[in-house]
Amino acid sequence: MKKSIYILIGLAVSIFSCAKLEEEPESFMAASDFYRTPSDAVTAVNSIYFLLNAGSNAVQTPYNTLFNTGMNFMGDDENPGPGATNPDVRSQSVLGHASTGLRVLQIWQQHYSGIKKANIAIEKIPGIDFGANTKLRERLIGEAKFLRALYYFNLVRLYGGVPLILKDLATLEEAHSQPRRNSVQEVYAQIEKDLIEAATVLDPIVGGADAGRATAGAAKALLAKVYLTQRKWENAILKANEVITGPYGYNLVQNYAEVFLPIYKNGPEHIFSAQFKSVSQGQGNNQAPRSxxxxxxxxxxxxxxxxxxxxxxxxxxxxxxxxxxxxxxxxxxxxxxxxxxxxxxxxxxxxxxxxxxxxxxxxxxxxxxxxxxYWDPATVSNLAESGANVPIIRFSEVLLILAEAENELNGPTGIAYTNINKVRRRAGLDDLTEGLSQHQFRDSLYLERRLEFVFEYQRWFDLIRQRDAAGQGILESSLRKVGKNNVAPKHYLFPIPQQEIDLNPNLEQNPGWL
Amino acid sequence: MNAKEWGALRNDALINSNKSPQYTAAQLDSLGEGTDWQKAAFRQAAIQNHNLSVLTGNDKTRVAISGNYFKQDGVLINSDFERYSGRLNLDHEYSNRLRIGSYITASQISSNVAPQAVVPALLLMSPAVPIYNPDGSFVLRNLFEGVYGNPINTLKNQINETKTGRFLGNVSAEYKIIEGLTFKVLAGADVLNNKQNRYLPSTVYEGSGLGGLAQVGSIFSTNWLNENTINYTRRIKNVHNLNVLAGFTQQESVTKGSVSGSSGYATDAFDYNNQQAGNVTSINASGFAPSPSSFASRWALRSFLGRVNYGYRDKYLLTVSLRADGSSKFAPGHKWGYFPSAAVAWNASNEDFLSQVKNLGHLKFRLSAGLIGNQQIPSYQSFSQLSYFRYNFGNNTVSGFAPNSIANPNLTWEKTAQYDLGADLGLLKDRVVIAADIYYKKTTDLLLNVPLPSTSGLWNIVVVNGSLSTPNPQVYQNYGAVENKGFELAVATKNLVGKFQWSTSLVYAVNRNKVLSLGDGIDQIIPNSALPSIAAVGKPIGSFIVYETDGVIPVGTSPDKALTPAANKNPGGQQYKDINGDGKITQAGDRVIIANQPKFIAGLTNTFSYRNFDLSIFLQTSYGNKLYNQNRATLELGTGYTGASTTLLNRWTPTNTNTDVHSAYQDPAATISDRFIEDASYIRLKNLTFGYTFPEHLVNKAKVKNIRVYISLQNYLTLTKYTGYDPEVSSNGQSAIDQGVDNGAYPNSKTFLGGLSFSF
Structure with a gap:
């Protein structure tokens, strides 16, 4: 009998120490155990690119459909087809949406998720020991800054001045903070700063296994576009020229089809593109079957x-x-x-x-x-697996930026003509008629951009940026022409998402939006 | 709404949106009645339940063995639930000091589950779409802008099986050390093995683009428990009663799971049994994840407990207890919570001065105060977790990691302090028994999944019921305080005793809930602007914040004066109340908060028996609760894209202007308003059972101890004004804030049961 009670107590005591209360993650890594090696740094920077294809199939992301459904559908080139069923999207496409629109929120939310990943990389990588390979460290920080600039550039164009978050909001207190909107100028100043710094540390050319990473040429090309958008014509000309004459090897491909066909991806015309890949767990270009x-x-x-x-x-x-x-x-x-x-x-x-x-x-x-x-001949039976990249900036746009800025600054000079004609000749067109006025040249250039970049998520950005001879924006007149009569001055900016205002009352709504 | 009426609605919507109508008058007539999608999908379904028990043993050993088979067909076609289970109870007296016992159950459940998106699709398919093509094949999808796969096709052809095997067992031993002092140890395990098999054939709409999609998933979960207690009981001279308990318990749960999938099959012949014949792709149909994934999760709980009960002459009773609980889920340094409680009771009826009172059975007063803890959150919430973000360079996939949650180094127990004052009263030899309680509970350090502004940068995309939802990122935090106060009353009476017996039991409960504070001085949280739910200080948690509708926009109103935030600003469009009087409808100025919790709930059971007949009737009611009927919000959009509510038959048209139902219009964004908040009060016949037990002298001849037959009705009758399927349902049941939103969850079903039981 004594024996059995010892057995019982033994049983109780042996189990006694089993249920440990310490948590040891098995299926994820904790942030506190990361950002220690150069390989961690590369992985951290890769994650910032994720937003560009954001292969999570069920989810639309900016360069994977979302800039169509949540932006370009409002424009004069594209409409939802019969298969676009989301009432939010259909409502937005006739400019009948409100600040509660789903796509309005998603574009905002996703860009800030990209910015967080850039911020943490910029914050943590300087503390990682790279040994002698400090060049890699600088390059990685440069890539993060480039992407942060791109994401803020999209936000500032769509929403106006947005809260400028430049550090990783790592604590609950920081994550709950209710930042106010910065001014448009402050946001652009940061974008320019990030791109200038990125251009000094990034490699001029990357290829092979790194093709698709941000380069110094990409930083300068994007900077040219940033200047153009702000109507800083001289700077735009300067940067466009640096891209054209610099050691980057950019050129127009003679066959326009090769700009898009996946087998020619990242060719000489590519400057920076969202990279897609077939049959690779959600990295296909979901836009392809929608068209x-x-x-x-x-x-x-x-x-x-x-x-x-x-x-x-x-x-x-x-x-x-x-x-x-x-x-x-x-x-x-x-x-x-x-x-x-x-x-x-x-x-x-x-x-x-x-x-x-x-x-x-x-x-x-x-x-x-x-x-x-975005048609991929290799994935016809399953087009959502299209491996076609989405150009974010390509060489023909740099030529058109140069032509546009030159015309705005100096009128339709030879430089302006030469650069627009390069794009026209590649398209099989005659040179632009000689002797146009500045206004006529501008109209021709706007049309050239529209035809060159249609369906590359550019049109809406052009509609809200470009101005006519009288200095008026072209958005309202362009949309009325195609019968989208709900258009109003408020549509030059997206509304700040209502859900975001509900959580952060410090955010002021854009004019005209309720 | 029939197809002809629906066609007219679609025409109106097109015309009001400056487009050409779809149907001519003749075409409208030919649409006729159209398809009744719900009738095609719902059915009356059968339940079977068979039970066999054997009890045996001698004075030292007792054994109970039972087996059970249960099968229920679902109310949706091709859905069912089947369970086999067996149980063994063993109790053995090893000596007069040592008893050992064992309890084992094993069960196997197989179920065909109707895909979640089917119920909304049944409502949203247009009646103008037929189920079958003229050649007998299924029509693939809704033919209009609202694209839903044919739900009948989905129900009939999509495979969605789940099989669960479960083993639950424990052994215990109780050893009497000296008289009054016993030591008890228990060890138990709960092992669960679940497998899910799904196949989306290429013949249903969602699978038509994919060449079929197969998914196989498994979950293996082990949960073990160990309890060690020592108990001392002493009674001194019939005056003092003492019971002391001390113990240590621990529990651990480990769950591991994996899912694999592939698509692009040359044939539908394999179902889910030949995944290697497909590709691992990115294609995702709602609810299916073809990419492989696996996970592991663990939690553990350790507790020390102590309790002292003391009674003086069975008149004055005192209980004091303290437990210390440690949970793995909380942050280091915050894992332990300490929860004391104390209670006193006075058995007044045992006092001499009351013992003579006629008809007083018993009378007891109770007062208690205590602290209890809650740790019901997922594991690992105190970490900043890295998520995997994939990309590719040079057409080669590369890995990316980034944090996707915020570390919470202070995450700890939610605590509720509760105070209860109660009385029990028995009258007329306990033919009337009354228990009444009032309580006050204050919960602090509330564990809430708190939404963060998107500027925090967390990525949070979830798919709810097949459609994409974009709530803000959320983090579990101890955030705020909530109070509940209420009153509970239970009355049980034996109205008739004797040959004809009738007894009644009534329970009645009133609870008032209020948010006292939210973290950091915040006034309100709206987790998801696509839902009306809000947590606001001073209001019940999960109240609704909505616009108030105010008829339709009157004729002659210019669009810039129309009181609506929506796109349709024409006369006949929905008009809203301008609460702040600024001449426009804004989120900031014109939304009101509406509470939705019940004023009271009650249950009433009446039991009758006469000779060998017995009858029991259980009624349940909830009064004053409200639901946001999200289905109706969709069905009353009036777009002509999807099926529509009959309410829209009375919609505004130039010839029907005296109505509060807005006109048909394409492309509306859904606007959350009080129009879709409904009174969900109900009285429901939860259960009615009528049985007959055969007289013993008859059945004993057949060597049977007992034979009983019965019929039973469940949820058979419901009186409610609520227009959704079921006033008792909430689609977002688990979440404290989103409760009260009904978006077409699988409803409770009405059941009619007949039964026969034998005892030998």
Whole structure:
């Protein structure tokens, strides 16, 4: 009997020390155990790029659909197609949205998530021992600054002055802080500072396994665009020239299609692009199937976006009106870009038949054009796996930045003509008519940008930036032209997301938004 | 709404949005009744329950063995739940000092679960869409802008199985050291093994683009428990009663799980059984994750406890206890919580001066005060956790890590101090028993998943019911204080005794809840602006913050004067109350807070028996509670994209202007308003059971001890004004703030049961 009680007590005591209260993470790493080695630093910087493709399939991110559904759909080139079903998106596409719009919040939220990753890298990497390889350390910090600048550049253009968060908000107290909005000038000053510092430490060229990382050329090109947006013409010219003449090896590719086809990715025209990759756990370009007709056997298209159709007078059409005018018809017949940018029919890989959708059965040959820039011939049966990159800035834009800034500063000089004509010649077009006035040249340049960059998440930024001869913004007149009559002056800026104001009452709403 | 009515609505929405109508009058007529999606999906479903028990043993050993089979078909077609279980109880008296016991159950559950997105899809499919194509195949999806896969096709063809095996067992031993002093040790384990098999065939809409999508997941969880207590009981001269207990308990739970998936199959023939025939891709259908993932999670709890009960002549009772609990979930240095309590009671009916009072059975007064703790949060919340963020350079995948939560070095126990004053009264030889309590509870260091501004930079994207939701990033914090005060009354009466027996039991409870403070002097938290829920100081937690609707925009109002934050500013659009009178509707100035918790809840049970018949009726009621009917908010949008509520039959049109239902309009952003807050008070017949037990002299001849037959109705009748499926449901049940929002969760079902039981 004594024995059994000893056994019992033994049993109790042996288990006594088992249930440890210390937590030892098994399926994640704690931040406190990280940021110690150069390899940690590389990994930390990689995570900042994540937002560019943000491969998490269920989620739209800026360069993976979100800048269409949450931004460009409001513009004059793109509309939601029949397959775009989200009421928030449809509401926003007719400019009927409010500060509670889902996409308005997502764009804000996601950019700040990118900024946090940059801030922590910039804060932690200087404390990591790189041994002799201090150049790598500087480069990584430069990449982080480049990306932080890009993310703030998007925010300041869309929302105006936003809170400038430049350190990692690591404690609860900091994370709960309710920052006020900085001024537009303060945000731009920080963007310029980050890009200038990045340009001095980044490599001029990267290739091979590093292709897609930020480079000194990318920092300067983005800086040129930042200056252009602020109408700092001299600086824009200076930086564009540095990109063109610097040791970066940029050039126009002669075949416009090769700018986009995945097998030519990161070619000489690429300066900085969102990198996509097929069959790699969510790194496919989800935009690709959204621009494809539904019901084509063997191709999965969701027809979630399409061109904006609007009416223009046309004597050749019934009733003297072409009801199906769109950006597609703005291209001249010679323009090689049109048939790279759009397709009007799809060949089924399973039965070989061609499929199209007619605008009006009474007008044969006038079928719906579909955007085609992110089509990946290698993933036709599963286009959401498209490996097509999204250009964020490419060489032809630097040429057009130079031409635009030159025209604004000095009028349509030879420099302005030379640079726009480089872009036109590559497209198979004649040189721009000689002897244009400054205003005429500007209009030609705006059109050139629109045709060159359609569907590259650029149009909305141009609509809110560009000004006409009278110095007025072009947004309202451009949208009224295509029947988007809800447009109002308030639309030059996004509303600050209501959910954010609810959590941070220090944020002031933009004018005109409730 | 039938298809013809729906077609007219769609035409209106198009016209009001300056577009051409879709249907001609003749086409409208041909639409006719259309499809009743709910009728096609819901059914009356059967339940079976079989139970067999054997009890045996001698004066030293007792054994109980039982087996059970339960099968329930779901009210949605192709959903079911099946359980086999067995139980063994063993109790053995080893000697007059040592007793050992064991309790073991094992069960196997198989279930076909209806995909979550189906219930909303049943409501949102347009009645103008047929279920089948003329050739007999399924129509793939809603044919209009609101794209939902054909839910009937999904129910019939999507595979969504879960199988759970569970083993629960413990052994215990009790040793009497000396008279009155016993030592007890218990060790137990709960082992759970769950497997989920899912296949989305290429023939349903969500899988049509994917070439099929298979997902297999498993979870293995072990939970063990050890309790060691020592108990001393002493009674001195029938005057002093003493009981002292001291103990140590510990518990640990480890859960590991993994999911794999692939898509792009050449055929649907394999279901989920041949994943290597597909690719690991990025494609994600709602609820499916084709990318492989795995996780591990653990928590542990250790407690020391002590309790003293003292009674003096069974008149004055005193209990004092203290427990110290350590939880692994909290931050280092904050893992332990100390929870004392004390209670006194006075058995007044044992006093001499009351013992003569006629008809007084017993009378007792109770007073207690104590502190209790709560640690119900996920593990690892005190860490700043790194998340994995993937990218690629030169077409090669690279790894990225970045923090995606905030370290909380102070995370600790939530504490509730509670005070209770109560009385128990028995009258007429306890034919009437009354218990009444009033209480006050104050919870401090509230464990709340607190939303952070997005400028904090945390990435928080979640998929809820198949659609993307963007709540702000959240962090578990001890954040604020809440009070609950209330009154509870229980009355049990034996109304008739004798041949015909009737007894009644009534419980009635009133609770008032109020947020006393939120962290750092914040007045309110709105975790998700897509939902009306708010935590605001001075209001009950989870109240609603909404605009107040105010009819429709009158004819002749110019759009810039229209009182609405929404896109449709034309006459006939929804109008809202301008609370602050500034001539426009703003989030900041025109929202009101509406409480939604019940004024009282009550339950009433009546039991009757006469000879061998017995009848019991259980009614339950909740009064004054409100629900935000999120389904209705969608169904009353009037876009012509999705199915629509019949309310819209009375919508504003140029010829029907005397209405408070807004006009049809395309592209509206949903606006959260009081229109969708409904009184969810209800009275429900939760259970009615009618049984008959065969007379013993009859059944004994057949060597059977007892035979009983019964029928039972559950949730059979509900009286409510609530227009959703079920006033008792909340889709966001776990979250304290989001309760009260109904977005089409699987409803409680009405059940009709018949049963037969034998005892040998």
């Amino acid at each position: 494809v007709l539904t019901g084509v056997p063997g191709i999965v298209g969701s027809y979630a976006d399409q061109v904006v159709f609007y009416s223009v007078p046309d004597a050749t059409k019934p009733g003297g009106v072409d009801k199906f005018f769109s950006v597609y018809k703005l291209y001249s017949k010679k323009d090689k870009r049109r048939d790279v940018t759009f397709v009007t029919k799809f060949k089924s890989p399973t039965n070989g038949n061609w499929y199209a959708r007619l605008n009006d059965p009474a007008i044969p040959g006038d079928s719906v054009p579909f955007f085609n820039k």
